[in-house]
Amino acid sequence: MVDQKDILLDLLTVHSAYDVQAIQRTGDFTFLSKLSGLPQVWKLNENDEPIQFIHAHDRVQSVYHSPSGDRTVVGIDREGNEKQQLYIVGAAGGAPEVLVESMEHFHHCGGWSPDGRYISYSSNRRSPGYFDVFVMDVDTKEVKQVFTHNGNCIPLGWVDEQTLFVNVKETNIDSTIHVVCLQTGNHYQIGDHDVLARYEAPVMKKDGEVGYVLTDENEETLYLSAFSIDEPDELTNLLHWDSWDIDAISLAPKEDVLAFCLNEGGMTKLGMYNTSSSEWEWVENIPNGVIGSMSWRSENALLFTLKTPTEPGDVWEYDRLSGTVTRLTFIGKFETSRNLVEPELYTYRSFDGLQIPYFMYHQGQPDNKPAIIYVHGGPESQIKAEYNPIFQFLVYQGFTVVAPNIRGSKGYGRSYIKLDDADKRLDAVADLASLAKELTDAHQVLPNKIGIMGRSYGGFMVxxxxxxxxxxxxxxxxxxxxxxxxTFLQNTGEWRRGLREYEYGSLNMYSDYFDKIAPMNLSENITAPLLVFHGRNDSRVPVSEAEQLVQDLESRDRDVELIVFEDEGHQTSKIENHVALHTKTVQFLNRHLNQN
Incomplete structure (x- = not known):
């Protein structure tokens, strides 16, 4: 008989492959995985077995292969602090060499120029809250500043050898895309200058005349649009769903097809849009789940990564000529056989009549079982139909697990995202209270055995x-x-304070409101046992947010415990910490919700 500890460890330590990147002119590809215990760059050998391609000293966050496939730039941070430094390796891989390094600053790479001579990146070296864009000659290491911005900006890629796409963050969700000429420094904006909107994933045809971009300009959801260099402010709506976002696109090498991903209620549908005829079709025989990255391996072969509720994630390939879909990696393999569950999708009516979607995981019927509500972060993020080891293990132990997309979540239209802004924050909290009632009324879960957990903003909601x-x-x-x-806004990184204020409300205008609703100031109301985790190197939510609350609750003799990972940041990247966090969580929930 398999021990429950072994089952939990198996669920927690199963690996995945993500962020697939084709290596041009070679037919090979790389992906990121924690196979060695920390996110690193891997590829397949001649026997289709995973081998480590780059041996980095810490967590790899991003990978950029040169157009000729002979060099690779990687972004690596230190102990989870998200301050990427840029390093380079040759075609054989191995240990990376320093390319761009200033350990106290952030660096966001914008990839290689089409001729493979330059890379672009942005950094906040001038001031903690200001990012400027630079171009480096990779051979001579000569650096030139090409775009100055008193805010947050990231290069998104190259139009040609002399032109860049630069994303400028305007609000927590909105941005503008500027086309920047490297020689003159002149730039122009894609889309309507007077409309606040999301603009994402720009790509340009090789002729430099026509490009494509995702936007919700004058609409609720992200749609595929085209623009021209002659009239970049005029967008043509090519493909649009009223209820769902198109959240990713990738232009084929021959430029005859755009691959696109439709986010349909937290599940991805992959489609192909013909750029000449404007016709499109779905790719069939892909398991229900979430596509996380796409990269063209050849003119007719599209690589993508796929996660499902029961598959942690692997690399797949779609062949346009045969219409077949093939799984290329088998990283997400369990050591023991698992009876994992697929979620059911429901909606419920909140306190004000708003319909809110949620995924429910359970075995058999949820009647007379304890339940866990999981709240995602963001706030403007989304729970999707992808593998979560804790969901699966709690279900295995008899819990019902519910993951809602409360108001403020993305994926359901622009208006829905903004329903929790500023002084509407408590409406989202009320959504959780309504969900607890929904679980007892509609699903007969045990009313006195409902727990709640969440990460980042989801932790605040808890x-x-x-x-x-x-x-x-x-x-x-x-x-x-x-x-x-x-206190969060006062102490978070300057590079993100203004964007967060647009979501939560500014310190100048909403300081009193923050004090009024703060869990820290209502700690006398917290009577349920509480387990708190944080990373010492968190550059987004300072560890002081956890420490101040726990210290207060301890002074009130409440049942509270704080665990701080000294070598982590906002994410939990190291496999041993990942295991420790979730093992402790399962023990805690079992203890307080009366499970074996």
Whole structure:
């Protein structure tokens, strides 16, 4: 008989492949995986077995192969602090050499120029909250500043050898895309200058005349549009769904087809759009799940990574000529056989009549079972139908796990994203209270055995739910969450404060409101047992957010525990910490919700 500890460890340590990148002119590709215990760059050998391609000293966050496939740039941070430094390796891989390094600053790579001579990147070296764009000659290491911005900006790629796409963040969700001439420094904007909107994933045809971009300009959802160099502010709507976002595109080498991903309620549908005829079709025989990255391996072969609720993630390939879909890697293999569950998708009516979607994971029927509500971060993120080891293990132990996309989540239109902005924050907390009632009324879960957990903004929502609706919850787990939006905004990185203020409200205008709703200031209401995790090197949510709340709760003799990972940041990247966090979480929830 398999021990439950072995089952949990198996679920937690199964690996995945993500961020696939084709190596041009070679037929090879790389992907990221934690096969060695930390995210590193891997490829397949002649026997289709994974081998480590780059041996980095810490977590690899990004990979950029040169157009000729002879060199690769990688972004590596230190102990989870997200401050990427850029390094380079040759075609054989191995240990990377320093390319761009200033350990106290962030660097965001914009990839290689088409001739393979330059890379672009942005950095906040001038000031913590200001990012400028630079171009480096990779051979001579000569650096030139080509775009100056008093805010957050990232190069998205090259139009040609002398022109860059640069993304400028305007709000927490909105951005503008500038086309920057490297010789003159002149730039122009894609889309309507007077409309606040999302603009994402620009690509340009080789003739330099026509490009494509995703936007929600004057619409609720992201759609595929075209623009021309002659009239870049005029967008042509090519492909649009009223209810769902197109959230990724990739132009084939022959430029005759655009691959696109439609986010349909947290599940991805892959389609092919013909750039000449404007006709499109779905790619068939792909398991229900989430596509995370795409890269063209050849004129007719599209690589993509796919996660499903029961598959942690692997690399797949779609062949346009045969119409076949093939799984290329088998990284996500379990050591023991698992009876993993697919979620069911429901909606419920919140306190004000708003319909809110949620995924429910359970075995058999949820009647008379304890339940865990999991709240995603962001806030403007989305729970999707992808593998989560804790969901699966809790279900295995008899819990019902519910993952909602409460108001403020993306994927359901622009208006829905903005329903929790500023002083509407507590409406999202009320969504959670309504969900607890939905679970007891519609699914007959045990009303006194409902726990709540979440990461980042989801951690804040856990604390807000415990302090504003204390009688609903039997236990809470807060992972890198905020205990007071006021102190969070005061102490978060300058590079993101303004963007977060657009979502939460500014310190100048909403300081009193933050104090009023802060879990930190309502700690006397928190009576449910609470487990708190944080990373010492978190550059987004300072560890002080956890420390101040736990210290207060301890002074009140509450049941609370804080675990700080000294070598992690906002994410939990190291496999041993990942295992420790979730093992402790399972033990805590079992103890307080009366499971074996």
């Amino acid at each position: 604390l807000a739910a415990l302090s504003h609706y204390p009688n609903l919850w039997a236990a809470g787990v807060d992972i890198v969450g905020m205990s007071n939006l006021k």
